[in-house]
């Protein structure tokens with residue numbers, strides 16, 4: 001069986017059973033029209049339910065049932081439908097609604113300047129795309145141009161986007177196998193850091209922390225090994241904190257960056273889900289004290305309303321002047337740029353990064369308590385508001401309990417909490433940065449009750 005890290009499988013008996021008891025006639029009718037109108041694909045169509053409203057941390061279905069959205073595709077840092085963002089977009093539509101690529105427009109320039117001002121280290125040149133997948137591919141093209149090489153090294157189990165180039169970097173069969181191939185040549189993979197289930201077979205202590213002195217951080221060592229053996233890799237590309245979620249062992253990225261430097265490869269951080277405060281710092285890279293050569297942003301950049309992604313690179317990587325790496329129609333769209341500028345203002349002015357850091361600590365403490373009480377919880381982990389609870393059939397053997405994870409998913413929906421699972425058995429929580437302490441504790445109460453109720 002193929003290993004799949006994406007969750008929300010849309011064809012299971014549990015989903016059908018939940019739909020049979022939860023959906024009203026209006027949702028059923030809309031789901032049927034959606035099923036007929038859209039090409040089907042795993043993890044989206046056919047859909048779970050139909051929503052009519054999204055506001056703050058809440059989504060509301062056709063039956064008027066409200067769910068705290070602890071998934072939100074990681075676009076909803078500032079909450080859905082932020083009034084200030086709506087006003088800013090409306091005003092921008094009046095002032096200037098589009099800029100053909102050959103013309104500068106101040107809103108796009110302001111956004112580029114702002115991103116360079118908040119980005120770590122010496123990242124100082126920007127390109128915009130409409131989606132994250134495209135931005136990842138632009139980053140790789142820059143690395144190719146700068147190094148004169150074409151190979152990349154990325155993680156198994158990662159997702160970097162659905163385009164052929166980005167899917168080649170991704171490490172899960174859903175996006176790489178079957179009709180997605182042939183993939184881009186030279187896209188090499190390596191096993192990622194994943195301390196609870198170390199791909200190199202190293203154990204963790206009772207608290208789930210790695211014994212670094214024993215494992216010698218074999219996961220970072222293997223990146224070094226592959227880079228040295230290949231000898232001509234253009235870039236290592238990865239999420240600094242993995243969306244599964246997995247937090248890197250301390251020093252991991254410093255070791256990988258040193259390996260990149262020795263091998264002449266660039267380091268690209270895909271911060272599409274983790275950027276703009278999700279982990280309790282504006283960029284996840286800041287936790288690692290590592291400045292990548294290129295950083296990619298997307299998702300929440302458009303405030304959960306408009307699609308925009310960005311590539312932010314070191315100034316010396318401005319080497320593509322004779323080519324066209326990011327020749328996208330909406331490259332300098334003033335409306336999407338305004339949405340991003342306003343989103344960053346809101347994140348800064350509402351203190352959402354600091355709030356995410358505080359709330360994440362509180363949530364992890366509460367999750368640790370749950371783990372003490374419930375044997376079905378094998379591991380809890382995360383950083384800021386990127387959190388995971390891994391369910392197992394046996395703590396000693398760490399047997400994944402996919403069936404319980406799915407049961408918990410639907411029980412939580414019944415109680416008004418929406419989230420997704422990854423790797424089959426990890427309850428993955430990515431709440432908005434505006435989530436209050438009360439809402440967080442309520443969500444964790446729902447989860448504790450749903451797990452405690454058993455299989």
Ligand SMILES: Cc1ncc(COP(=O)(O)O)c(C=O)c1O
Nearest residue numbers: 131132133159160161270272273
């Ligand atoms: C880590 C990561 N990279 C890239 C992407 C692709 O972004 P988009 O869906 O905007 O193309 C995603 C989307 O889920 C992602 O999570």
